[in-house]
Amino acid sequence: MSERIESVLQEKRSFSSPEAFKAKARLNDKMAYNRLYRQSLDEPDTFWGNVANELHWFEPWDKVREWHEPFVKWFIGGKTNLAYNCLDRHLNSWRRNKAAIIWEGEPGDQRVLTYQDLHREVSKFANVLKGKDIGQGDRVAIYMPMIPEAAIAMLACARIGATHSVVFGGFSAAALADRINDATAKAVITADGGFRRGSVFPLKPAVDEALEQCETVESVFVVKRGNNDVAMQAGRDHWYHELMDEVPTDCPAEPLDAEHPLFILYTSGSTGKPKGVLHSTGGYQTYTYLTSKYIFDMRDEDVFWCTADVGWITGHSYIVYGPLLNGATQVMYEGVPNYPEPDRFWQLVEKYRVSTFYTAPTAIRAFIKWGDAWPKCCDLSSLRLLGTVGEPINPEAWIWYQQVIGNGNCPIVDTWWQTETGGIMITTLPGVHEAKPGSAGLPFFGVEPAIVDVDGNEQAANDGGYLVIKRPWPSMLRTVYGDDDRYRAQYWSEIPHVYFAGDGARRDEDGYFWIMGRVDDVVNVSGHRLGTMEVESALVSHEAVAEAAVVGRPDEIKGQAIVAFVTLEEGRLGNEDLRKALLQHVSKEIGAIAKPEEIRFADALPKTRSGKIMRRLLRNIAAGEEASGDISTLEDKSVIEQLMQSG
Numbered sequence: 001m002s003e004r005i006e007s008v009l010q011e012k013r014s015f016s017s018p019e020a021f022k023a024k025a026r027l028n029d030k031m032a033y034n035r036l037y038r039q040s041l042d043e044p045d046t047f048w049g050n051v052a053n054e055l056h057w058f059e060p061w062d063k064v065r066e067w068h069e070p071f072v073k074w075f076i077g078g079k080t081n082l083a084y085n086c087l088d089r090h091l092n093s094w095r096r097n098k099a100a101i102i103w104e105g106e107p108g109d110q111r112v113l114t115y116q117d118l119h120r121e122v123s124k125f126a127n128v129l130k131g132k133d134i135g136q137g138d139r140v141a142i143y144m145p146m147i148p149e150a151a152i153a154m155l156a157c158a159r160i161g162a163t164h165s166v167v168f169g170g171f172s173a174a175a176l177a178d179r180i181n182d183a184t185a186k187a188v189i190t191a192d193g194g195f196r197r198g199s200v201f202p203l204k205p206a207v208d209e210a211l212e213q214c215e216t217v218e219s220v221f222v223v224k225r226g227n228n229d230v231a232m233q234a235g236r237d238h239w240y241h242e243l244m245d246e247v248p249t250d251c252p253a254e255p256l257d258a259e260h261p262l263f264i265l266y267t268s269g270s271t272g273k274p275k276g277v278l279h280s281t282g283g284y285q286t287y288t289y290l291t292s293k294y295i296f297d298m299r300d301e302d303v304f305w306c307t308a309d310v311g312w313i314t315g316h317s318y319i320v321y322g323p324l325l326n327g328a329t330q331v332m333y334e335g336v337p338n339y340p341e342p343d344r345f346w347q348l349v350e351k352y353r354v355s356t357f358y359t360a361p362t363a364i365r366a367f368i369k370w371g372d373a374w375p376k377c378c379d380l381s382s383l384r385l386l387g388t389v390g391e392p393i394n395p396e397a398w399i400w401y402q403q404v405i406g407n408g409n410c411p412i413v414d415t416w417w418q419t420e421t422g423g424i425m426i427t428t429l430p431g432v433h434e435a436k437p438g439s440a441g442l443p444f445f446g447v448e449p450a451i452v453d454v455d456g457n458e459q460a461a462n463d464g465g466y467l468v469i470k471r472p473w474p475s476m477l478r479t480v481y482g483d484d485d486r487y488r489a490q491y492w493s494e495i496p497h498v499y500f501a502g503d504g505a506r507r508d509e510d511g512y513f514w515i516m517g518r519v520d521d522v523v524n525v526s527g528h529r530l531g532t533m534e535v536e537s538a539l540v541s542h543e544a545v546a547e548a549a550v551v552g553r554p555d556e557i558k559g560q561a562i563v564a565f566v567t568l569e570e571g572r573l574g575n576e577d578l579r580k581a582l583l584q585h586v587s588k589e590i591g592a593i594a595k596p597e598e599i600r601f602a603d604a605l606p607k608t609r610s611g612k613i614m615r616r617l618l619r620n621i622a623a624g625e626e627a628s629g630d631i632s633t634l635e636d637k638s639v640i641e642q643l644m645q646s647g
């Protein structure tokens with residue numbers, strides 16, 4: 001961490017919210033946003049106290065906040081229950097029989113659970129857990145396909161005060177074992193298998209393998225989904241459906257302390273073992289409730305669909321907790337976007353009349369690559385709002401999303417946040433702010449971000465630097481599970497007295513934040529520190545390019561030279577002419593300083609299982625080294641082989 005990061009991207013387009021959207025939005029004027037934003041910073045106790053009071057508390061809090069850097073507490077002394085707020089709270093109203101989850105399996109099977117249904121299933125499963133002596137203070141690992149029981153399992157834990165740790169179903173037995181052991185989990189909730197790309201992927205066998213290395217697990221609950229053969233160990237393993245038949249439907253929600261640990265979610269650092277990000281109850285519920293309400297303008301008439309997996313923070317906050325806290329109806333889908341054909345998502349939007357659609361740039365770039373014919377075959381007119389999360393979105397992909405999926409009628413919210421932040425931190429509000437393609441936008445209520453240098457000095461408008469948050473917010477991580485020192489070192493040490501997010505960014509003259517990528521990914525060319533995102537966006541804006549990843553390779557003269565890995569649109573050929581054309585294109589778009597030294601055409605880029613490009617591995621390949629460090633989060637290991645041969 002040394003000098004500042006230079007910003008070279010010039011993106012001047014801006015789009016105001018369509019009038020039809022604005023007319024009906026919960027928040028639709030800038031004055032109201034400014035007033036609320038000011039209040040959230042000037043009188044945080046009043047602001048957050050009012051929001052929290054829209055939810056149920058068994059006992060009121062004595063104090064809204066307590067901050068002893070770097071440890072925060074919210075709603076001290078208050079007693080609440082997140083599952084109660086997601087479910088029971090809606091049972092006294094007409095929402096009792098409203099669809100909470102409209103689920104579709106990859107093979108095409110469907111289930112609808114109303115709030116009442118979900119309440120009953122969660123209460124029963126909570127009783128199942130209690131029957132195996134699981135309760136407050138215990139950790140429970142959840143390793144599931146995208147079926148309603150994944151949400152039921154999480155909510156059942158929340159109901160009785162067990163801390164859940166969801167492990168993405170695509171992780172290996174070894175990764176699962178590490179996470180179970182780090183959290184010393186007492187139970188595992190899993191399924192025999194789930195459906196993916198037309199076949200069953202087994203989960204229970206991976207649990208069996210993992211548990212050979214885990215001492216603490218006493219019970220395993222297995223949902224029948226894939227119908228694949230599984231071994232059941234007597235005394236330890238139980239079929240979910242059998243136990244569910246034996247329990248009463250009534251299970252009162254436990255009043256839990258506001259700071260009760262709600263969940264642990266592991267996130268991979270670039271080095272070392274995964275960090276167990278710990279979130280607690282009262283602040284998290286307040287923040288995910290409010291962000292869902294305003295950023296997705298969540299209405300009773302909406303059909304919300306977030307395409308993430310519950311194994312990621314996006315699935316926690318914007319599939320399970322945020323939408324249910326708001327009494328929303330949502331779609332949940334088990335499988336991949338291109339099974340049986342690349343129009344599966346659009347078929348779902350048409351069939352269920354989805355109104356709000358939230359996905360990742362990596363998915364959007366895949367849709368573009370597959371061609372416009374797929375979305376164009378479906379009726380997408382029910383859509384009124386689009387969102388993205390997970391990576392910077394290249395302006396060209398943003399425009400495509402707006403035109404081809406939104407038909408020009410939908411605002412797009414580009415939402416910047418992290419596992420650690422628990423909820424969305426920077427975005428535009430859809431009925432209030434103009435959106436600028438490639439910029440996440442402005443801070444949400446209570447969030448005070450800044451762009452600083454390594455000593456914490458604020459940078460001038462448009463100067464790149466480190467993105468930090470200057471004060472704690474309700475859904476901030478509380479610590480790294482079992483490792484307060486790592487928490488302090490990782491987030492509160494590199495820059496004094498602020499939360500350091502690990503991203504580079506700039507703030508423009510209108511106060512909009514432009515995320516330039518992880519600071520570990522910055523490229524230093526002849527003393528110019530460039531964010532990878534900007535060079536990548538320039539490449540992607542060429543019509544032949546589908547995706548691009550930019551890294552630095554050691555260079556005797558320049559310090560680092562830019563190497564670009566590029567995948568092409570279907571039907572395009574990576575030849576010498578195209579290489580030249582791309583170099584010229586980058587020069588024209590952002591200047592000669594950002595011109596790659598080398599362009600390597602590839603069939604695919606290495607990605608994490610949640611779709612983020614792993615530039616760390618590309619750095620190794622560009623330098624002609626073996627891939628180093630942890631590759632357990634890599635989605636497809638064969639990609640590395642192919643790339644090493646491409647040079």
Ligand code: 7RM
Nearest residue numbers: 389390391392414415416417418419503515
């Ligand atoms: C929600 C999530 C966090 C990292 C974060 C950024 C990147 C996420 C955006 C983004 C630019 C965005 N949690 N990131 N959203 N970059 N624009 N809208 O993804 O913990 O898995 O990742 O993802 O680098 O630090 S996460």
